[in-house]
Amino acid sequence: xxxxxxxxxxxxxxxxxxxxxxxxxxxxxxxxxxxxxxxxxxxxxxxxxxxxxxxxxxxxxxxxxxxxxxxxxxxxxxxxxxxxxxxxxxxxxxxxxxxxxxxxxxxxxxxxxxxxxxxxxxxxxxxxxxxxxxxxxxxxxxxxxxxxxxxxxxxxxxxxxxxxxxxxxxxxxxxxxxxxxxxxxxxxxxxxxxxxxxxxxxxxxxxxxxxxxxxxxxxxxxxxxxxxxxxxxxxxxxxxxxxxxxxxxxxxxxxxxxxxxxxxxxxxxxxxxxxxxxxxxxxxxxxxxxxxxxxxxxxxxxxxxxxxxxxxxxxxxxxxxxxxxxxxxxxxxxxxxxxxxxxxxxxxxxxxxxxxxxxxxx
Amino acid sequence: xxxxxxxxxxxxxxxxxxxxxxxxxxxxxxxxxxxxxxxxxxxxxxxxxxxxxxxxxxxxxxxxxxxxxxxxxxxxxxxxxxxxxxxxxxxxxxxxxxxxxxxxxxxxxxxxxxxxxxxxxxxxxxxxxxxxxxxxxxxxxxxxxxxxxxxxxxxxxxxxxxxxxxxxxxxxxxxxxxxxxxxxxxxxxxxxxxxxxxxxxxxxxxxxxxxxxxxxxxxxxxxxxxxxxxxxxxxxxxxxxxxxxxxxxxxxxxxxxxxxxxxxxxxxxxxxxxxxxxxxxxxxxxxxxxxxxxxxxxxxxxxxxxxxxxxxxxxxxxxxxxxxxxxxxxxxxxxxxxxxxxxxxxxxxxxxxxxx
Numbered sequence: 001x002x003x004x005x006x007x008x009x010x011x012x013x014x015x016x017x018x019x020x021x022x023x024x025x026x027x028x029x030x031x032x033x034x035x036x037x038x039x040x041x042x043x044x045x046x047x048x049x050x051x052x053x054x055x056x057x058x059x060x061x062x063x064x065x066x067x068x069x070x071x072x073x074x075x076x077x078x079x080x081x082x083x084x085x086x087x088x089x090x091x092x093x094x095x096x097x098x099x100x101x102x103x104x105x106x107x108x109x110x111x112x113x114x115x116x117x118x119x120x121x122x123x124x125x126x127x128x129x130x131x132x133x134x135x136x137x138x139x140x141x142x143x144x145x146x147x148x149x150x151x152x153x154x155x156x157x158x159x160x161x162x163x164x165x166x167x168x169x170x171x172x173x174x175x176x177x178x179x180x181x182x183x184x185x186x187x188x189x190x191x192x193x194x195x196x197x198x199x200x201x202x203x204x205x206x207x208x209x210x211x212x213x214x215x216x217x218x219x220x221x222x223x224x225x226x227x228x229x230x231x232x233x234x235x236x237x238x239x240x241x242x243x244x245x246x247x248x249x250x251x252x253x254x255x256x257x258x259x260x261x262x263x264x265x266x267x268x269x270x271x272x273x274x275x276x277x278x279x280x281x282x283x284x285x286x287x288x289x290x291x292x293x294x295x296x297x298x299x300x301x302x303x304x305x306x307x308x309x310x311x312x313x314x315x316x317x318x319x320x321x322x323x324x325x326x327x328x329x330x331x332x333x334x335x336x337x338x339x340x341x342x343x344x345x346x347x348x349x350x351x352x353x354x355x356x357x358x359x360x361x362x
Numbered sequence: 363x364x365x366x367x368x369x370x371x372x373x374x375x376x377x378x379x380x381x382x383x384x385x386x387x388x389x390x391x392x393x394x395x396x397x398x399x400x401x402x403x404x405x406x407x408x409x410x411x412x413x414x415x416x417x418x419x420x421x422x423x424x425x426x427x428x429x430x431x432x433x434x435x436x437x438x439x440x441x442x443x444x445x446x447x448x449x450x451x452x453x454x455x456x457x458x459x460x461x462x463x464x465x466x467x468x469x470x471x472x473x474x475x476x477x478x479x480x481x482x483x484x485x486x487x488x489x490x491x492x493x494x495x496x497x498x499x500x501x502x503x504x505x506x507x508x509x510x511x512x513x514x515x516x517x518x519x520x521x522x523x524x525x526x527x528x529x530x531x532x533x534x535x536x537x538x539x540x541x542x543x544x545x546x547x548x549x550x551x552x553x554x555x556x557x558x559x560x561x562x563x564x565x566x567x568x569x570x571x572x573x574x575x576x577x578x579x580x581x582x583x584x585x586x587x588x589x590x591x592x593x594x595x596x597x598x599x600x601x602x603x604x605x606x607x608x609x610x611x612x613x614x615x616x617x618x619x620x621x622x623x624x625x626x627x628x629x630x631x632x633x634x635x636x637x638x639x640x641x642x643x644x645x646x647x648x649x650x651x652x653x654x655x656x657x658x659x660x661x662x663x664x665x666x667x668x669x670x671x672x673x674x675x676x677x678x679x680x681x682x683x684x685x686x687x688x689x690x691x692x693x694x695x696x697x698x699x700x701x702x703x704x705x706x707x708x709x710x711x712x713x714x715x716x717x718x
Contacts, residue, residue, distance in 0.1 A: 002639075008626075011700040043702015114641075220700045356704035 005219035014224040015047055018231055025051045026234050027183045028227065029176070029319055031169060032190030033060030034218055036349050040356035042220045052227065055183065055319035056352075058172055058275060059190055061137040062089050062345035063317060065165045066271035067305040070095040073134050073163055076298045077103045077110050083126060085119040086134040088112040093344045096305050116148035116162070123152070123160035132294045135162040140192040142166050142283060143257035146264040149285065149292045163294040164284055167270055169193050170201050171281035177209040181320055186230040188216040188223075191245040196261075198253025202241045210239050217245040264289055273341050274314030313340030316349050323353040330358055386482040391512030404488055405508055408495040413471075413506040421506035423471070429530040432469075434461035437524045443490065445564035447556075447575030448651070451493035454523035456580045456651060457602070459501045463582035464598040464654070465538075466589055467531025472498065473507040474525050479518040490521065501580035503527070541596040542617035546685040547663035549656040551584060551670050552577065552678040554606050555634045555648035563637070574633050577652035584675045588656060591669035597657035600650065604709045607646040607694065609655060611708040614692035623683035623696040623706060647709045657685065 004010065030036060036056045039045050045054055058064050074095045077084035084100070091100040091110065104110040109129075113119050116133050123131035135145040145162065152160040169190065176184060189202055194215045206213050212233035216226025226244040233240060243249055261283070270282025285293045295301060310328045315321040323329050323342070333339040335351055342348035389396040406414065413421040425431055438454040448456075455472065462469035474494070478487065498505055560576040581600065589595060597617075601609040606628070614621050630638075630645045638645045652675060658666055663681055670676030683696075694706040 006699055008700050041704060042698045042700050043704045044700065045702075047700070047702050355707050358705060 002219055005217070005221040007221065011220045011224055014221065014228050018052065018224065018228050019049045021228075021235055022049050022051050022231055023235060025053065026185050026231060027053045027055055028186040028188060028230050028234075029055040029057045029184040030188040030190075030216070030223075031057035031059040031173070032188075032193070033057075033063065033345065033348060033352075034192065035188060035190065035216065035223060036060075037352050038218050038220070038223060040352040043356070044220060044223055045357070048227070052231065054227075056316070056322075056349040057176070057319060058272060058317040059138065059169065059193075060342070060345050060348050061141070061165070061167060062087075062093060063313065063341040063348045064167060064272040064275065065090070065093065065136050065341070066273050067096060068271065068303050069163065069165045070099075071303045071305055072295065072300040074098060074100060074103055075300050075303060076132055076163065076294060077108050078106075079130075079298065081129055083109045083111060083122055083129050083131045084134070085111050085113045085122060085131065087114075087136065089345045090134055090136060092338070093341050094338055116145045117151070120148040120152055120157065120160055123157050127159060129159060130297075131160050132298075133160070133162045134165070136165040138167055138169055138190070138193050139197045139261070140190075140195070142265065143196065143254075143260045146285075147260060149289050150260070150264060152292055153289060158291070161292045161294040161297045162285070164282075165270075166265065166283040167272065168267075168281055168283065169197075170205060171278050172272070172275075173202075173205050175275070175278045175281070176318060177205070177211060179318065181318075184211065184319060186211060186234050187213040188226045188230065189213045189241065191215060191217040191222070191248050194245070194249040194253060196254050196257045198251050199241050199243065199249065200251055206239055206241050212239050213241045214244045215241065215249050217248060272317070274311075274317045276314075308339040311340035313342045313350070316342050323350040324358070326350070330354060384484055386478045386480060386484060386487070386512055388480055388512050388514070390478065391510060397510060400484075400510065401508075404484075404491050405510075408488075408491045409498070409505040409508075411504040411506065413504065414508075419507070421471070421473075423506075426530055428533060430467075430533050430535075432462050432465045432467040432529040432531050433526065434458055435524065435526040436461060437522065439519060439522050440561065441519065442561075442564050443486070443520055445576055446560045446573075448578035449490060449493050450521060450523055451490035452497045452578050453651060454525045455494050455497035455501065455503070456578050458525040458527040459497075459503060459580040459582055460600045460651075460654075462527040462529035463580070463585045464600060465529065465531055466535045466585070466595065466598060467529040468586070469501060469503050469527050469529040469580075469582050471528040472503050472505045472525050474505055474523060475509040476511070477518055477522040477524075478510065478512050479520050480512055480515040482520050487521065490523075497580060501582055503580075537595055537598055539597055539599060539613045539616035542613055542619050542621075542657045542685050543596060543659070544619060544685055544687045545660055546596060546657045547660045547681050548610070548621060548623070548683040548685065549658070549663060549666060549670070549679060549681050550601075550606065550629065551581070551654045551656070551676045552652070553629045553631045553634065554601070554650060554653065555630060555638065555643075555645035557651040558605070558648035559634050559637045559643075561649075562641075572633055572637055574631070574637065577650055579652035579675055581652060581654050581675065584670065584673045585654060587669045587673050587676075588666045592656075592658050592662035592666035594662055595656055595658045595666070597655070599655045601653060601655055602651060603649050605645070605647040605649055606655070607644070607706045608709045610694045610706070611692075613655070613657065614689075614694055617685075618688055618690065618692055620686045620689045620692060621683055621694045622686045623694065625696050625699045627680050627682045629678045629680050646706060660684070
């Protein structure tokens with residue numbers, strides 16, 4: 001069913017329409033790392049008119065997970081009697097001195113899972129072990145991650161806990177748009193996040209900063225249609241949030257998923273790797289679920305962290321610099337030897353440039 | 363004086379060792395009678411041929427005159443050992459047969475070394491041997507020597523099989539990853555990624571079931587058919603671990619050339635594409651065990667394609683790209699299906715599923 005969204009002619013038609021209506025330069029941020037990846041994977045950036053600059057946003061949950069949380073994950077995973085479970089691409093994210101792969105190689109029981117429920121099943125089957133799930137992600141993963149905690153509580157599974165690194169998009173948008181260095185004039189809002197949350201909460205942000213937004217999907221045609229809607233609004237001076245991903249998103253979003261989130265999580269300040277602390281930009285487990293909070297269970301609150309001194313992941317995550325402007329890009333810093341998280345995750349902007357487009361900038 | 367009237371020597375029997383017909387025990391690797399029984403009841407039974415049947419620790423044969431010897435060796439571990447479309451036995455034969463076949467030569471003999479974990483099921487061992495015999499028959503090779511060792515429980519993972527292949531090739535034949543030339547066409551013999559996804563599905567790691575079968579197969583007959591139709595083939599390589607993308611990068615580096623692919627031309631089964639999309643994998647990086655990349659002068663590409671498509675293992679063959687130019691910084695790139703261009707890099711480390 002996705003084939004029509006990859007149809008070359010349809011994509012070319014929408015690109016021609018973008019070219020036809022574009023009269024001057026516009027800087028548009030795709031907030032989501034999945035979209036950055038798709039843009040580079042299909043070579044879409046080079047098909048857009050020169051005037052349209054895509055700025056890659058901080059929407060990769062692997063990249064923005066703070067160093068201290070990665071170090072906490074490593075500390076917990078290194079403990080005796082712990083089975084540490086995680087989505088695959090967190091394993092390679094460098095902590096201060098090592099990564100989770102190194103813990104696994106050193107004898108730690110670190111396992112890749114595809115869902116939090118899978119981690120919960122591991123806890124059920126290993127009652128004499130402590131099973132910890134690294135709950136990372138934006139609003140997209142929040143309900144699916146936290147439902148495992150609800151189930152654990154309801155079923156009395158005491159040996160399960162979650163190391164929570166949930167983050168939210170709207171506070172990050174505020175941080176980017178409110179920054180004096182901001183260059184972003186329009187947003188592609190992330191389709192998967194909006195499938196859960198809807199897009200009502202973006203409407204006041206669009207108005208406050210006078211920045212139009214289009215809810216955008218992940219296939220080539222989704223992306224060109226989202227860009228087209230945004231350019232239309234920019235060129236005509238309209239400020240709205242439009243839905244260019246109607247097959248996945250409604251204005252209200254998934255109300256059941258939102259209820260699960262609000263029943264279990266409460267907002268908290270969170271450190272974004274490379275960006276810094278963004279107020280009320282994360283979620284933590286409510287008190288009713290504190291027994292399932294791995295940070296409390298394993299007492300890892302006091303962990304010191306140290307970042308690479310040359311990596312500019314922070315400026316890349318804020319859209320201030322492009323990956324190839326970093327002195328380390330492609331030289332000491334590669335996917336094999338990442339200095340920063342943006343080079344690690346397949347959704348990270350540096351990895352996407354390295355994999356698909358470094359030829360353009362050598 | 364003690365009272366010995368309670369002792370009864372009439373029922374005194376020496377406790378015979380249990381025959382251990384169900385599971386591998388340490389004694390199966392001792393070199394004694396249990397080793398011999400295992401070899402006779404399984405390996406000789408299914409692999410028998412005149413060279414093996416002589417029962418020596420070696421096999422000797424006269425190479426045909428005027429032909430060069432081709433040798434390759436490969437260790438095989440896979441979990442699970444049985445998966446849709448194949449098993450470790452079929453893998454151990456096909457993998458090494460294919461390594462020989464990639465020289466353009468004909469594989470003729472194999473040797474096989476088994477490391478069995480204490481406790482491994484003998485019924486499973488028999489199934490593996492039957493599968494090896496079938497794959498060897500399909501390839502037209504004989505297993506002429508072997509070895510069996512048993513590792514203590516926990517020190518191996520069920521069964522490991524190492525095979526060495528011996529083949530013969532025309533003395534003048536020059537095929538290898540270093541011979542790709544600017545202007546050459548790049549072909550694949552079929553769909554990409556089937557084996558990797560089939561094995562992942564069999565590990566129950568997908569969270570859903572699929573009907574995808576591994577493509578695992580000996581390719582020597584397919585390759586001979588291609589060589590007859592297109593004798594000037596420069597490169598033959600099977601895109602196993604790391605998939606098409608990694609293998610083409612290796613070839614580009616060996617030959618110091620750039621390669622350009624057409625995304626729309628690369629055959630991928632619908633089910634494999636769907637599974638990859640759900641998991642965040644790229645089928646170009648997923649392993650194959652029954653496919654070959656062929657690089658040859660463009661003038662012979664259509665002839666090779668027709669020969670491949672005529673063979674049951676090559677019906678989905680396609681021309682997927684070209685070798686564009688010599689390059690001191692070799693790279694593989696691809697015209698994407700919407701008309702953009704991207705780099706197709708080598709896989710670094712393990713392929714990891716993406717979070718969302």
